[in-house]
Amino acid sequence: MAAYTVNGVDYEHDEEGYILDVTNWNEDLAKVIAVEEGLDMTDEHWLVVNFLREYYNEYQIAPAVRVLVKAVKKQFGAEKGSNKYLYELFPYGPAKQACKVAGLPKPTGCV
Amino acid sequence: MAEYEFETEGVKKTFTFMNRKAPYGTVYALEVLETVLISAAFEQHANIVFADDGVYQLKAGHDTTGIGMKNFSPTFGIIEMEKEDADEDEDIDMVWRIIVEKESMEARGLTADDFKVEVEVLSAAELADIVDASDCVISG
Numbered sequence: 001m002a003a004y005t006v007n008g009v010d011y012e013h014d015e016e017g018y019i020l021d022v023t024n025w026n027e028d029l030a031k032v033i034a035v036e037e038g039l040d041m042t043d044e045h046w047l048v049v050n051f052l053r054e055y056y057n058e059y060q061i062a063p064a065v066r067v068l069v070k071a072v073k074k075q076f077g078a079e080k081g082s083n084k085y086l087y088e089l090f091p092y093g094p095a096k097q098a099c100k101v102a103g104l105p106k107p108t109g110c111v
Numbered sequence: 112m113a114e115y116e117f118e119t120e121g122v123k124k125t126f127t128f129m130n131r132k133a134p135y136g137t138v139y140a141l142e143v144l145e146t147v148l149i150s151a152a153f154e155q156h157a158n159i160v161f162a163d164d165g166v167y168q169l170k171a172g173h174d175t176t177g178i179g180m181k182n183f184s185p186t187f188g189i190i191e192m193e194k195e196d197a198d199e200d201e202d203i204d205m206v207w208r209i210i211v212e213k214e215s216m217e218a219r220g221l222t223a224d225d226f227k228v229e230v231e232v233l234s235a236a237e238l239a240d241i242v243d244a245s246d247c248v249i250s251g
Contacts, residue, residue: 060185066152070196 006032018099018106022056025103033101037092045089045101047075052102062099062107123204124246125156130165132251135180140168143251144186151193154205158241159190161230162212166219169211169226184227191228212238 003010004019006029012020017036019025030049034041051071055063063071065083073081086094095107128147132139147159161169173184194207211223211230223232233241242248 058185059189060181060183061189064148064152 004029004032004036014106016100016106019103022103022105025053030101030103033103037097037100039090039097039101041101042089044076044080045098048072048086048089048094048098049102051075052098052104056102056104062095062104065095068094068098119153123155125158125244126150127158127160127242127245127248129242129248129250130159130161130168131163133164134168134173134184135175135178139251140165141183143249144168144183144190146249146251148186148189148193151205154197154203156206158208158210158245160210160212160238160241162215162235162238164215164219166211166215166221169209169228169230170221171225171227187227210238210241 002015003012005011006026011024011029014020017033019029019033031041034045039045048068051068052062055067055071065086069081069083069086072086076085079085083094086098090097099105099107128143130140130143134140147157150157168184169187171184173182175182190207190209194209197203197205197207209228209230211226211232213232213234216222216232223230
């Protein structure tokens, strides 16, 4: 099983790069996953990632994309509360890429 | 290949999701829950009903460690959140009701305080009217 190595610790991930144990997540690991994904993490990326983690902790599943869009709208204002904006942050799909960086399991939906 | 045209713009129907099975042991409860969550994306009206052993789905304090299954009880919180959002936001034309059948609840020694989320408690007779007024009933 492949793994990310961060500060000398191995974190196992599946063949698509999702870590196997959600509880192992930390920010340094997230940064390493982001580099693998070709993402340059800004504060806005972190806000999305942190929202995903909080939502998952509370409800035990990843949010639907429209819930994520709504949350972003609340945080960043109406002009950024769109699917398009999320795709600018995470070009390969907000749910897929942001969930990977946030250490969540692969979402069952299509984006 | 045939081309389909769907005229869904502005279509609003009332869905009743009937949960009648205990939360674990079969896949019904989780599948209905996922269907409910998906239906939120289409902003339809929904009655999420818990009757028979289905009332146990909402009971607080599930612990699934002994059966090795994922505890999806926290996910019911999303239903409550969606309902609150719809109630507060005038732009969302979506009425959601979380309903427990009184007879089923009382037969199992439960009260409305035992549940994870706020519910309406209705009698079987009142529930019959709700089902009758629904466009679509999905049973699980």
